[in-house]
Amino acid sequence: MKDQVAIIGVGCTKFGDQFDQSYEDLVFDAAQAAFVDAGIQADRIDAAWLGTYSPYGGHGKASVSLADALRLYGKPITRVENFCATGTDAFRNAAMAVACGMYDVALVLGAEKLKNRPTRGLSREGEHPYQTDGLTAPGIFAMAANRYFHDFNVGRESLAKVAVKNHKHGSQNPKAHFQMEVSEEQCLNAPMVAWPFGLFDCCPTTDGAAAAVICRADLAKTFRDDYVLVKGVGLAVTSGRPWYDPSFEYVGFAATRHASQAAYKMAGVHDPVKEIDLAEVHDCFTWTEISNYEDLGFCRKGEGAHFVGEGRSALGGDMPVNTSGGLKSFGHPIGASGVRMIYEVVTQLRGQAGARQVKSPELGLVHNLGGPGSVACVVVLGTA
Amino acid sequence: MKDQVAIIGVGCTKFGDQFDQSYEDLVFDAAQAAFVDAGIQADRIDAAWLGTYSPYGGHGKASVSLADALRLYGKPITRVENFCATGTDAFRNAAMAVACGMYDVALVLGAEKLKNRPTRGLSREGEHPYQTDGLTAPGIFAMAANRYFHDFNVGRESLAKVAVKNHKHGSQNPKAHFQMEVSEEQCLNAPMVAWPFGLFDCCPTTDGAAAAVICRADLAKTFRDDYVLVKGVGLAVTSGRPWYDPSFEYVGFAATRHASQAAYKMAGVHDPVKEIDLAEVHDCFTWTEISNYEDLGFCRKGEGAHFVGEGRSALGGDMPVNTSGGLKSFGHPIGASGVRMIYEVVTQLRGQAGARQVKSPELGLVHNLGGPGSVACVVVLGTA
Numbered sequence: 009m010k011d012q013v014a015i016i017g018v019g020c021t022k023f024g025d026q027f028d029q030s031y032e033d034l035v036f037d038a039a040q041a042a043f044v045d046a047g048i049q050a051d052r053i054d055a056a057w058l059g060t061y062s063p064y065g066g067h068g069k070a071s072v073s074l075a076d077a078l079r080l081y082g083k084p085i086t087r088v089e090n091f092c093a094t095g096t097d098a099f100r101n102a103a104m105a106v107a108c109g110m111y112d113v114a115l116v117l118g119a120e121k122l123k124n125r126p127t128r129g130l131s132r133e134g135e136h137p138y139q140t141d142g143l144t145a146p147g148i149f150a151m152a153a154n155r156y157f158h159d160f161n162v163g164r165e166s167l168a169k170v171a172v173k174n175h176k177h178g179s180q181n182p183k184a185h186f187q188m189e190v191s192e193e194q195c196l197n198a199p200m201v202a203w204p205f206g207l208f209d210c211c212p213t214t215d216g217a218a219a220a221v222i223c224r225a226d227l228a229k230t231f232r233d234d235y236v237l238v239k240g241v242g243l244a245v246t247s248g249r250p251w252y253d254p255s256f257e258y259v260g261f262a263a264t265r266h267a268s269q270a271a272y273k274m275a276g277v278h279d280p281v282k283e284i285d286l287a288e289v290h291d292c293f294t295w296t297e298i299s300n301y302e303d304l305g306f307c308r309k310g311e312g313a314h315f316v317g318e319g320r321s322a323l324g325g326d327m328p329v330n331t332s333g334g335l336k337s338f339g340h341p342i343g344a345s346g347v348r349m350i351y352e353v354v355t356q357l358r359g360q361a362g363a364r365q366v367k368s369p370e371l372g373l374v375h376n377l378g379g380p381g382s383v384a385c386v387v388v389l390g391t392a
Numbered sequence: 393m394k395d396q397v398a399i400i401g402v403g404c405t406k407f408g409d410q411f412d413q414s415y416e417d418l419v420f421d422a423a424q425a426a427f428v429d430a431g432i433q434a435d436r437i438d439a440a441w442l443g444t445y446s447p448y449g450g451h452g453k454a455s456v457s458l459a460d461a462l463r464l465y466g467k468p469i470t471r472v473e474n475f476c477a478t479g480t481d482a483f484r485n486a487a488m489a490v491a492c493g494m495y496d497v498a499l500v501l502g503a504e505k506l507k508n509r510p511t512r513g514l515s516r517e518g519e520h521p522y523q524t525d526g527l528t529a530p531g532i533f534a535m536a537a538n539r540y541f542h543d544f545n546v547g548r549e550s551l552a553k554v555a556v557k558n559h560k561h562g563s564q565n566p567k568a569h570f571q572m573e574v575s576e577e578q579c580l581n582a583p584m585v586a587w588p589f590g591l592f593d594c595c596p597t598t599d600g601a602a603a604a605v606i607c608r609a610d611l612a613k614t615f616r617d618d619y620v621l622v623k624g625v626g627l628a629v630t631s632g633r634p635w636y637d638p639s640f641e642y643v644g645f646a647a648t649r650h651a652s653q654a655a656y657k658m659a660g661v662h663d664p665v666k667e668i669d670l671a672e673v674h675d676c677f678t679w680t681e682i683s684n685y686e687d688l689g690f691c692r693k694g695e696g697a698h699f700v701g702e703g704r705s706a707l708g709g710d711m712p713v714n715t716s717g718g719l720k721s722f723g724h725p726i727g728a729s730g731v732r733m734i735y736e737v738v739t740q741l742r743g744q745a746g747a748r749q750v751k752s753p754e755l756g757l758v759h760n761l762g763g764p765g766s767v768a769c770v771v772v773l774g775t776a
């Protein structure tokens with residue numbers, strides 16, 4: 009990108025069962041928190057990007073849903089949708105718009121209300137061909153996990169280690185949906201959802217919103233000293249029907265590999281484990297986090313279970329992953345998640361993560377994985 | 393924008409009742425035509441933007457629907473949705489991404505299948521709050537037209553002049569849905585849809601797709617000599633519920649005024665009628681085109697009926713508008729329309745519009761208006 013881009017403010021609502029908060033309430037609260045954090049009023053925003061996947065009841069449809077929630081009228085607002093990578097891809101498009109010199113200050117807002125809609129609301133919205141195959145998200149990722157178990161001689165105990173770790177991190181995060189620790193026994197004995205995933209292997213259904221204010225890096229110092237720089241962004245898309253492709257390996261996702269390689273190249277990262285200090289990765293299911301370690305280059309394919317088993321991805325390890333508590337603790341209000349993960353990494357890079365603080369981090373990674381492993385977006389953020 | 397951006401290829405399907413063409417067929421045909429026009433293969437594309445409003449049956453949901461249709465795997469693809477300005481806003485985001493130096497060559501594709509879905513399919517998809525008020529698109533714009541008639545002493549005869557003009561233009565366009573002329577009498581005696589709009593005051597329901605290949609302007613000459621430059625882009629959003637706003641004037645749309653002013657500023661346009669040689673504007677209803685003349689600065693508020701009545705916006709006039717035939721002849725497959733309008737202006741600027749050719753145009757305008765007049769996107773294109 010021609011100009012460097014900086015994050016000067018972030019905001020995040022409490023994630024959870026927000027039946028008493030409207031979509032507009034969540035959007036307003038996240039944006040207002042980011043404005044206060046950046047020390048600006050709404051009128052300083054030149055343009056905005058809204059990440060919402062599934063505009064149930066019209067909320068999240070088009071740009072007007074952001075304009076009306078914030079009374080942000082007469083300005084450019086774009087809605088981006090990209091499966092579960094909606095939030096990070098909205099951020100990516102905003103960053104490129106600032107980098108091209110079109111806007112000085114932009115807002116990125118991810119929001120989703122998943123709770124007060126009918127059962128199977130998400131499936132009804134999209135009616136994507138793969139859903140007519142009878143495949144749901146747990147079913148798709150469970151097939152991959154079973155294949156992975158077979159190929160690499162791994163069992164459900166490794167999944168439990170991810171759940172225990174992320175719930176422990178989340179127990180220290182007042183914004184998480186579930187702020188509780190779980191034991192390996194609880195995970196292994198929980199009701200089965202789709203073998204090998206029990207209840208604690210799946211992220212919950214949640215409402216939430218998060219926001220980031222970005223600007224041209226040369227302007228950042230006029231807002232704050234501890235701004236965060238966008239070092240790299242990468243997006244990659246593979247097939248929406250990967251199981252029709254005989255080359256699909258079922259034990260990981262090429263989209264994540266392509267997206268992370270693009271982001272690493274832009275950020276000048278050669279050895280992610282040595283150079284990156286913390287990562288928020290897409291743990292929609294516990295197994296997904298294990299495969300993410302491998303696809304993001306934190307370890308080799310098949311070694312992800314050891315990576316978590318040895319505590320390397322826990323707080324205190326050499327590559328803390330999902331210090332926020334992850335999707336396991338936060339749920340996955342789809343458009344919100346990526347921006348919420350950016351909120352966590354910015355908070356860590358500023359040294360403001362309290363009990364969850366990683367020691368003096370300088371470089372952090374955010375990763376979303378969308379659809380049946382078809383879309384991945386990676387953002388690398390660093391201290392100035 | 394830091395770098396200038398050029399259009400090096402465009403493609404467009406036949407618009408119409410495409411029951412025998414799948415969504416993927418339309419996407420493939422439009423993209424392939426643009427690739428052939430640019431003299432490239434698909435593998436030259438570094439990134440893509442998909443504009444689709446309403447992913448019925450999952451088609452158009454997320455980026456994978458473009459990836460699978462084109463077998464464009466491992467690359468970044470973003471879906472943009474912005475009501476009826478979806479196509480132009482997808483183009484705007486792609487242009488900024490190229491301008492920031494992230495990608496050399498990008499594809500913009502707008503596509504929509506509106507025919508083979510249940511009646512009220514669009515309303516069901518979005519369930520936007522204004523639809524629960526009982527307001528449909530003809531109803532909303534008809535209210536505005538009635539107010540305009542009252543304020544400026546205009547009648548249905550002026551609407552008929554827009555329909556006659558655009559259908560005459562469309563009768564010369566082999567890609568139009570309706571390739572037929574209509575008379576003022578036919579328009580005035582047609583069945584009523586929502587007073588003052590009769591059948592010929594409304595655009596039809598249509599399937600279609602269109603594509604554009606863009607690149608950094610300094611690379612354009614390696615592809616072709618007669619490339620077209622992106623001179624200006626502007627997007628503006630107002631309220632999605634304008635009738636709750638006591639300042640809403642009902643006789644025009646502030647979104648268009650804001651968006652065109654931004655695009656004119658970027659393009660260095662001071663007097664649009666003198667400097668711009670042709671325009672494709674959003675004639676979802678005949679009255680909308682009249683108000684667009686005014687909001688785009690072609691004439692003063694209240695003078696739009698005279699503007700069309702005097703033949704100034706017809707082929708041969710000093711500001712030909714909708715030489716393609718407009719939404720009146722092409723219908724409005726939502727995400728496709730903006731890119732289809734860019735296709736027309738590029739074709740005109742290259743001097744390849746055949747019977748519809750404007751004499752030696754150097755600067756052209758594309759305008760989309762979305763939602764209840766809430767979103768507008770303007771693109772100014774010029775010869776190199």
